[in-house]
Amino acid sequence: MDCAFKRLDTDISLEAQVPLSSDLLKSTAIQVAFTGSTACVAHVGLEGIHVANAGDCRAVLGVQEEDGSWSALPLSRDHNAQNERELQRIRGRHPRSESSTVVVEDRLLGVLMPLRAFGDVSFKWSRELQSGVLQGLESGVDLDSLNMYQHTPPNYLTPPYLDAAPELLYHKLRPQDHFLILASDGLWDEMGSQQAVQLVGEHLSGIHL
Numbered sequence: 001m002d003c004a005f006k007r008l009d010t011d012i013s014l015e016a017q018v019p020l021s022s023d024l025l026k027s028t029a030i031q032v033a034f035t036g037s038t039a040c041v042a043h044v045g046l047e048g049i050h051v052a053n054a055g056d057c058r059a060v061l062g063v064q065e066e067d068g069s070w071s072a073l074p075l076s077r078d079h080n081a082q083n084e085r086e087l088q089r090i091r092g093r094h095p096r097s098e099s100s101t102v103v104v105e106d107r108l109l110g111v112l113m114p115l116r117a118f119g120d121v122s123f124k125w126s127r128e129l130q131s132g133v134l135q136g137l138e139s140g141v142d143l144d145s146l147n148m149y150q151h152t153p154p155n156y157l158t159p160p161y162l163d164a165a166p167e168l169l170y171h172k173l174r175p176q177d178h179f180l181i182l183a184s185d186g187l188w189d190e191m192g193s194q195q196a197v198q199l200v201g202e203h204l205s206g207i208h209l
Helices: 002-015 023-034 084-091 127-135 143-149 193-205
Strands: 039-044 048-054 058-064 070-074 167-172 177-183
Touching (some): 039 177, 048 058, 058 193
Antiparallel strands (some): 058 177
């Protein structure tokens, strides 16, 4: 899964740089590269679950305890500014002179919330590459739709600042493990892992504790 995440991110980047057969395809490839997405993938086998996560998606296992209650077991870690280990990883990739600017107000370079993602090449490509790709567009491309990408984050000194390398985790399945929730921050910004597991567990069992 590690190779798959990295290969997809590389393909997104390369497709925006190479000649394509039409202006529409070229414009679309560039828009895909400059926008971004996080991902969480799980492979559920007979004996265990492998999870690959990049960004602020989350995998949570629903566990039923002996008394019938439900508990949440995290199978991933959010890659954002609330994750101290992730902050250290990001800051460790850049000079100490940038320690106060790499993450500002809980955002990468003061802009992006997740600290790992596909695409978002404005946090990965050099200034020269970004400028070259956008300036090399043919006249038939809708330049107005691409204007939003023609800016560089502040303090953009030593790219790349972002990558899509997933964090991998394995969990050996047990009889009390009943279901798996995979969701983006659209869910986790609204409720915690325990609340989500309790809602699903009570729905499945029909018993509200």
